Amino acid sequence: MRNVYAIGIGITSFTRLEFQLVEIASYPVMFALRDCGLKQVDQLYVANMGGARLNHQTALGSAVVDSCNLLPAGAATIENGPASGAAAIKEGFMAVASGMHDVVVVTGAERMREVNGLEATDFVASLTHPLAEYIYGVTLPSLAAMFTRLYMEKYGVTERHLAMVGVKNQNNALKNEFAHLQQAITLEGILDSEEAFTNNPYVAEPLRFFDCCPVSDGGACVILASEEVAKKTGRPMIRLAGVGQSTDTHAVLARKDPTDLLAVRRAAAQSMEMAGVKPKDVDVAELHDAFTILEIAESEEVGFFKKGEGHLALERGETELGGKIPINVSGGLKGRGHPVGATGVAQAYEMVYQLRGEAGERQVKDAKVGFTCNFGGFGNNVICLTFIRED
């Protein structure tokens, strides 16, 4: 396989956007092309989950490739639930690694906020098992809540730990101009004060409002290329060195131990093994904190901390900016937002940004190895990426 490099990045604000879905997917491509100084590419992937249902837009790849003036490059749309973004990056990786294409654009986009909250929840629940989950009223927040309850019983995680993840990530988002939530929060405000009951109500007990990511519109892009093309850009060489993916049972109830995120563990191990790194080598990570509990659980399964000890590392500040392994310094899904198709690409964007040393206020010092975990379904389809800065 040929080496694959991330040579260009672009992103929109994650917020409520009035642009059409095609535009939300296209703008980050224009930024990323300018970032690497290229005007033509061989192939384009759009990661998107909701176009057909939420935006009356299918064949988004065909629309975006023309909108970005990239004809006659090949194009397709990749959908993999909340892991659509990293799934599209995996396709881009293989397209370059195989030698089939030299430059591949991967853009992710979602326009969700035109639907109301309940329809957004129902839409995302369309990834659950139709007979074993959905018809019983299971949604993603309810799955996450049940998972949290088990985690609390088994490992001693408390609502305070969950809130700590939310406070950390939402405050990290203040250092990211493209992040959706630009509001400082404190444990006092969302948990300890009398106002917390109204400020931070339960969404699905024990998960509260500030434990859940917002529903956002947004797009993000990463351009992947061969070594030859990457060298010509004259920019830091950021190699996509590891790609791991694993599936798990579609329905959560089919798992022996629902607190065991087997697909995360496998995908992370594959990705790091391919890249030749260990968890201790990772300098900066973006984990999929659609719900605060997921950051804690994933930080264990990917190997940063022992199982059941993620919340203790959190307490010790190890996952903060400046800590042992800063997690979600971009704000994560919690603070940056979660336009579903864009999320996995935005995670990769952050890694390139960090490894290039361009991240300003939120820069993780001397970051050389970056790691992302894009969590699809409720842990039934997980893709982990490892990026290495080559000097």
Added chain:
Amino acid sequence: MRNVYAIGIGITSFTRLEFQLVEIASYPVMFALRDCGLKQVDQLYVANMGGARLNHQTALGSAVVDSCNLLPAGAATIENGPASGAAAIKEGFMAVASGMHDVVVVTGAERMREVNGLEATDFVASLTHPLAEYIYGVTLPSLAAMFTRLYMEKYGVTERHLAMVGVKNQNNALKNEFAHLQQAITLEGILDSEEAFTNNPYVAEPLRFFDCCPVSDGGACVILASEEVAKKTGRPMIRLAGVGQSTDTHAVLARKDPTDLLAVRRAAAQSMEMAGVKPKDVDVAELHDAFTILEIAESEEVGFFKKGEGHLALERGETELGGKIPINVSGGLKGRGHPVGATGVAQAYEMVYQLRGEAGERQVKDAKVGFTCNFGGFGNNVICLTFIRED
């Protein structure tokens, strides 16, 4: 790049199916696994266009990989409008060619007939340009009708030529037990008799009922693998030797000459060049006859006939079973049906079936080189595949 072989195939009947979408996507996989004697794979792609809107089912890859007992293989859904099937095969090709995976399942599925005709038409029209086409009432049948009118004026194609394609393909379908339409038709019955006006009314003039493919449910699967794995099956070695893809303007009105199917020409040339063959070397082909005019136009653009002469070759019987270059002996989209996500995979299925020499009544004698054209949008995203039997 490593060589890639098609080692297993499976298909459902294309018809009205009462199974869930997940099942329609899974059954062909089970057949294809049995066909090649494998029980485990590395990666699975599902080609599907309508799950989110028509079937309340997203993240279909995650559902199907579990349903087929293929955990923990990676999985994702590929959507590329009517070219979703071949787009997924392209992804499978690169996954194996790159060395990332050794065995990749590509299944395509659609469950469309639960919606009424008008909603199906509106759904497919969601691939048109939202501002330049859709809002003016443009649908795929209307685009095809305007294209046909231009083609008639420019090249002398008549309604009789269109009907000849329909008669040929629908009668070919009688030799395919999985084909949707199992009704013999004649030029007399659909064109020349008094009953023709009621039997075969205009859908979008000059296109009549029998010029349009039916709306079908169905699924088809092809398993791709490395040479090493392919050899172990002990079956004929069918190599996916050429993969070509090209895009064209999203909106048809942006093309200098709308009768010029540039993306078809480019994708076909790329695919054949990669495979090292010329149009005259092709023994059997599946072209994307969603409307009868498309078979005529594509037969020219891919290089079988000169531009403007496809209908003359049709008149001479060259595209019939037993002719110089038999086209759509499976029945094509017209006769076999067009469950959107399944179509490109079903075309590849037919090539493997033919090149293995297993096609019985519809076998093209001594077929060694097979070619498919999967036409997305209205010609804005086209993927062509070339298969070669190695002996």
